[in-house]
Amino acid sequence: MELHSHLSNQTNTSYEHVITHLKEKGVRITETRKAVVSYIIDSDAHPSAEMIYKDLLPDYPSMSLATVYNNLKLLLEEGFVTEIKRANDNTTYYDFMGHEHLNVICEICGKITDFMDVEIPSLKKEAHHQTGYKITKEILSIYGICPDCQKK
Amino acid sequence: MELHSHLSNQTNTSYEHVITHLKEKGVRITETRKAVVSYIIDSDAHPSAEMIYKDLLPDYPSMSLATVYNNLKLLLEEGFVTEIKRANDNTTYYDFMGHEHLNVICEICGKITDFMDVEIPSLKKEAHHQTGYKITKEILSIYGICPDCQKK
DNA sequence: TTGCTTGCAAAAGGTTTGCATTAAG
């Protein structure tokens, strides 16, 4: 299997998966919706609504920021996207949940790097036992200093 | 002897610890500073700046919201407090780090409940290995539905 | 056609900032 075809299939599959799911929910598939879905899947950064808006603007000059927010909220509710919020930063960043992964956030420059395929040890049972909550999800945020900032 | 007789020994110890540390840093110990420090240590909720402000206002009628923010920022920088940010909520909540514990956040009513750490499994080594980050801290957020909301 | 989705602009919320004044050390 060639590497390049693996990657494009992966993205394409995710895109179709999201769109199909939304159609089944009766959500209308608009041009701007498709653009935001594509963008968030393709992005290897962890964009904010503003970043997505600015990047899409050249191709969708009439799109508004509010529409980006609308679509992100939809994707969030449908579970396709997670929010990332950092200390000293009131912006919300979005992360496409195409696969299981964790984020490491640089405390100096704010860069967010994924790392993959580690089993997150579950504390669900213990948390439920101690608090009585019905546990739905666990999010582990790891903070550190990225290689670039370590050099400085 | 400082009088904080309304506080428990545990709280009093934490309070002295924070104040002593701040003095050593050359930070001035003002009335409002003491009030915020006492409040955050004493609070078993996870207050926002606004909540702290409103609760302290009767006793400190001339205090401003900005001062609460100032002091929370200081405590954050000195590592005495952590920020908690939730989905669908742009408010920052503050948690006094008097001891090791985890938070479980209710996805319906937003209530935040602590539970004591059994042992937060460390992914530091793996994260460092994969990303090159110098890992400084890990924050595990657990979401669920609290007992009250389960009844409804 | 129907009513979900959009674009726009205004408003809302939370947090930060600038500056004159106050008070800790």
Add this chain to the structure above:
DNA sequence: CTTAATGCAAACCTTTTGCAAGCAA
């Protein structure tokens, strides 16, 4: 005395909202 910290209000930034117009189904 010095100057950090405060109180106040305005500014800021991100996100949400209301509504008329547009477009997917």
